[in-house]
């Protein structure tokens with residue numbers, strides 16, 4: 612076994628990130644319907660549930676079975692009506708649309724929860740020696756072991772570069788392939804370190820951080836999920852409904868920014884036309900002109916919040932162009 616720690620699982624706490632900022636942009640009111648697309652440990656859900664109260668409905672989605680178990684505890688004492696869908700959020704939102712559900716707010720808090728990161732057995736963390744798993748939904752086929760042991764070197768190199776911005780993607784991918792079969796996260800950390808020049812192993816942050824992020828994103832199809840879910844999350848809102856997303860890196864933030872920016876745009880005529888001929892009306896008004904970051908005190912008390920960015924918009928009434 613490796614030099615990495617092997618620990619018994621200490622159920623962590625997950626501190627909801629940008630909690631007061633999220634509540635402020637969503638402005639939940641008594642009796643409203645909310646969709647929490649990433650229930651996790653229910654930190655944000657609790658705040659919304661308190662505000663929508665007994666006549667409100669909170670629909671929660673998460674693809675992790677452990678999250679469904681936490682939802683059962685939450686629902687038992689929730690101050691509002693609740694429902695849970697154990698689904699990926701794009702599929703869950705699509706199902707809700709098919710049922711005719713319409714909501715006053717929908718929000719996404721992307722990435723992993725501390726419950727997932729700190730449960731060493733799930734293989735999300737480079738700090739513990741664990742099986743190469745990294746699946747948020749344990750029922751899905753593809754795991755980190757499949758990527759490390761079966762994908763062609765060029766494909767591994769490509770995801771390390773695209774999803775991890777890893778400068779040494781090519782040489783790390785070569786090390787991964789030459790060390791097959793990799794069995795544990797410690798084997799992966801060793802391969803990553805061996806694929807880097809010695810000086811790069813001692814830079815800022817853990818040398819495996821970027822590669823672990825990249826492999827996790829690939830295992831869980833995180834960016835495809837997000838691209839697919841955004842139009843559904845928008846369509847499920849009533850006019851006046853609020854949408855918000857918390858992203859943790861630019862790969863997540865960019866599609867959210869682009870999506871909301873396109874909805875908020877009026878004229879889409881090619882530049883240079885003397886008058887507008889498109890007649891295009893904005894569908895959204897941005898609540899956050901720029902992404903909102905955590906306060907210094909939140910970053911100090913919850914270091915995992917450091918890279919968070921919140922964006923939000925309200926759906927305009929397409930008939931009147933107003934909220």
Ligand SMILES: C[S@@+](CC[C@H](N)C(=O)[O-])C[C@H]1O[C@@H](n2cnc3c(N)ncnc32)[C@H](O)[C@@H]1O
Nearest residue numbers: 627649651652653654655673674699700720723
């Ligand atoms: C950052 S955590 C959410 C934490 C939550 N807001 C809280 O305060 O406890 C992200 C959660 O989203 C879930 N998740 C991530 N991607 C998902 C997807 N595509 N479909 C469904 N759930 C997803 C993860 O399983 C995880 O539980």
